[in-house]
Each structure stands twice: as C-alpha cells, then as structure tokens.
Amino acid sequence: MDPDSNVGAQIGRLQHLIWRRMEASASACGISGSQGQVLLFILRNPTVYQKDLEKAFHLRPSTATGLLKRMEKNGLLRRESCTEDARLKQLIPTQRGRELYSQVHQETERTEALLTNGVAPQDLETFFRVITQMQQNLMADCCKSIEIHNENEGG
DSSP: OOOGGGHHHHHHHHHHHHHHHHHHHHTTTTTOHHHHHHHHHHHHHHSBHHHHHHHHTTHHHHHHHHHHHHHHHHTSEEEEOSSSSSTTTEEOOHHHHHHHHHHHHHHHHHHHHHTTTTOOOOHHHHHHHHHHHHHHHHHHOOOOOOHHHHHHHTT
C-alpha cells in the first residue's frame, strides 16, 4: 500500500508536525506542549478535575497524574481537595500559569492559522465531518475490545 494513501500514516505525519511545533513554542515558555494544552484547558473552563482532563485528552489516569505532578512541580497549577468529595482534586492555575496563558494561547492560534492557511471553509467542514467519523469508528472499536477483554477475564 502506498504510504501517501494510508489515512493513519498521513494523520500520524500531521500529528508529528503539530507536536514538534507545539513543543518548540511551549519550550520558549519553559513548559512542554502537553502542559501548555492542559493549561489552556484549565484556564478556559471554570472548574476542572483530573477526570475532566482524562476525558478531554483521552488520557489514562496514570498519564494524567504524571503530567499534573510535573505541572505542579513547575509552578503552573495546584490541586485542592473538593469540599464535597475529598477524593476529587480541583485543578487551579497559579499566578505563573495564568501569566503564561496569553503566550500559549497566541502560539496555539498561530499554529491553527498555519494549519488552515489556504484551506477553503467547505473543505474544513468536510475535514471535521470525516475526522469526527474516524474518531467515532475507533472509539466504538476500542469499546468493543475492552468488552471482549473483560469477558475473557471474567469481569
């Protein structure tokens, strides 16, 4: 199969280019690209818990925990226990995190502008429709795989 006609390979290449750009621009702020994206998410949403990040970014709990620990260590956020449920930790940006927001936001906007430069609005509509369908296809398959695994494990 021609790699240029392989959807997964093309998406992987694009993702790699986006990731490299995010990492380069975030490192200028002294953070990682992942930390920058999480910071944007926390600052754009009023009340955020670790579970919200896991869902929004499709992260495993252990991955989210490691990322949040590094962000806490870097002084970007702090975790506070929820008064209703002490097991829940609300993610609260620090002053440093809030100060980095505009830089990270501007870089994200620049990347988005580069990605969509010269792409017609109707092509973007088609792109979003197609990529959403692909995500749904994979999520449905992933759920089936988990169900099969649980059945085989007796769970």
